[in-house]
Amino acid sequence: YTDLFVRSESMKAMTKARLAITLSKLAVFENPKASLEQYPTDSEVAAEVLWQAHMIGDIENKSVLDLGCGSGILGLGAGLLGAPHITMIDKDHSALQIAKNNQSKLESEGLLVNNPIGSKISLMELPIEEYKGAFDVVIMNPPFGTRKEHADKIFVEKAMECAKTIYSFHKSSTLPFLRKLVESN
Numbered sequence: 550y551t552d553l554f555v556r557s558e559s560m561k562a563m564t565k566a567r568l569a570i571t572l573s574k575l576a577v578f579e580n581p582k583a584s585l586e587q588y589p590t591d592s593e594v595a596a597e598v599l600w601q602a603h604m605i606g607d608i609e610n611k612s613v614l615d616l617g618c619g620s621g622i623l624g625l626g627a628g629l630l631g632a633p634h635i636t637m638i639d640k641d642h643s644a645l646q647i648a649k650n651n652q653s654k655l656e657s658e659g660l661l662v663n664n665p666i667g668s669k670i671s672l673m674e675l676p677i678e679e680y681k682g683a684f685d686v687v688i689m690n691p692p693f694g695t696r697k698e699h700a701d702k703i704f705v706e707k708a709m710e711c712a713k714t715i716y717s718f719h720k721s722s723t724l725p726f727l728r729k730l731v732e733s734n
Contacts, residue, residue: 568629569596571660575651577620578644590622590690590718598716599623602688603630607714611685614638614711616677616704621648623688628661628670636671638680645672677707684711690718702730709734 569592577589602608609631615624618637625648628635639645652670655661661670673680691704701719708715709731 563629565596565600568600568626569593571629571655572596572622572626575620575622575625575654576647578647580643589620592622594718595622595626598718599626599630599688602627602686602716607686607716608632612636614682614684614687614689614708616680616687616689616707617691618648618672619644619690621651621672623690624648624670625651625655625661627686627688629655632686634669636673636682636684638673638675638677640674640676642674645674648672678703680707680711682711686714686716687712688716705730706734 572595573592575592599608608627611627611632612634613624613627613632613636615621615627615635615637618624618639619641621637624635624637637645637648639648649672652661652672687708689704689708692700701717705715705717708717
């Protein structure tokens with residue numbers, strides 16, 4: 550009963566503004582790898598997308614996959630909004646270490662207690678091509694393809710393989726390519 554009460558009170562306190570502020574305090578890449586197109590996801594943008602997904606029922610009580618999670622802002626943000634099962638995948642060990650540290654920070658602040666047993670967050674170091682699994686929702690900020698054309702293609706294909714609901718950030722100039730990719734799948 551106490552755990553449920555704590556959950557209820559903490560969920561009431563999470564607003565879009567509080568989410569953005571909390572996400573803005575997470576660590577980001579100190580030495581981003583240009584070859585992997587690593588760059589921090591803006592906390593305001595992340596909060597806006599996550600909040601909208603939450604408001605239409607795509608976060609709370611859903612399993613969430615964060616492909617190419619980097620520092621973990623999207624996956625951890627989903628946890629802050631009530632996703633009980635989150636898997637975050639990245640092939641870069643140092644990115645996963647940042648995500649793990651961010652997770653520990655949020656847990657130590659009592660912010661990732663979304664249900665009586667807490668969120669189950671799995672961090673996996675592997676290329677996304679190798680991952681197999683099914684989720685309710687994928688949320689990702691893949692490489693935009695500035696170093697390697699259509700670097701986002703593998704992310705979109707894996708996302709479509711893993712979930713029916715996908716939130717993904719892309720450059721507007723790639724919209725025609727993405728439309729064709731989605732329609733062909």
